[in-house]
Amino acid sequence: MNRKTHRVGALASAAMLVAVFFGVGLTGAMAQDQAEPTALEQVETQAPDATQAPQNAVRFVSQPMVQDIPAPELVDSPTALEASSLRELVAKTPVSNAMSREMECLAEAVYFESRGEPLAGQLAVAQVIINRAESNLFPDDYCSVVTQRAQFSFVRGGHIPTPNTSSLAWERARAIARIAHQELWDSEADDALYFHAAHVSPRWARNKSTRARIDSHIFYR
Template identity: 55%
Template sequence: MTPPSIPFPPASSETQLVIRHDSLAALVAATPHREPEDNDLRCLATGVYFESRGEPLDGQLAVANVILNRASSGRFASSACAVLTQPGQFSFVRRGVIPSPSTSAAWRAAVAVARIAREEQWHSPAPGALFFHARHVSPGWARPVVARLGNHIFYR
């Protein structure tokens, strides 16, 4: 009896080369900039941009993961856009309207971080976090702290 053959995927222009990076900064830098091709990725990047554009990349990634974690939790809306527009959740959203970010290096980084988070290319620095706030705010939450990154504190 001959062993079953194991098919190998054909080489094509669609085959992606996976490159390991030593740092999140290297991965962000290596992510080619393309404007988001779908509205949910645009919303995710916009959330990163407005909530954390001045923060270290790990803090930006943690913000992206909070938005994604909420969308998949069943406790919040089920898309990044809907998570952002839930009343009282994100201070940059006014009356349910998500503003447009300016095209800049910070926007390009936010788009890269959003792609990396959505494609799970880097481990979350705040695993399981569903909430965060700036350090200067004291909401009095009795939630477990997951991480302190840059100017934000992340909670489960």
């Protein structure tokens, strides 16, 4: 073999080694580049298959996930007040700020049913309405409880009259409504669902359990 032939053979061998070396490296890179779009395409266009998809495959959600946000309360939030008597608590309870319609219904019921009663009797009337709203035997909001047909005599045709909003009795009724709703003072009525004036004896009361008698009202469960 002459020198020229030997040089050509050496160059050919070197070229083959370079091709083999770079060919192996490029083959892996190209395989990865080609495999990734295919895998992503399968994830995006096919439904997840637990038997075929790799365990660490990324899954795309076709619809956004929405978290339920609790609806705002219809009635006033609790207020921390301290008092040694119900009268003192009524005096400390703010009545100048606006009330929700639900709270107004509760205050109106206290006003029309018991504004001439002692504060304990007014609180008991409010407690009955609250108990009814929490019971599955009655509507589940204050306004619906108060305007329920044939339940409260001051309601006319499903409508509550307008109280004298400039009177002291209305201010007390609003304070009592807040106290009862916020559970700031325990009522003698406890879990009562019914009441009537003491000077009458309705037939339905015979099958009820008496909870309290406060001034001119008797309260039952």
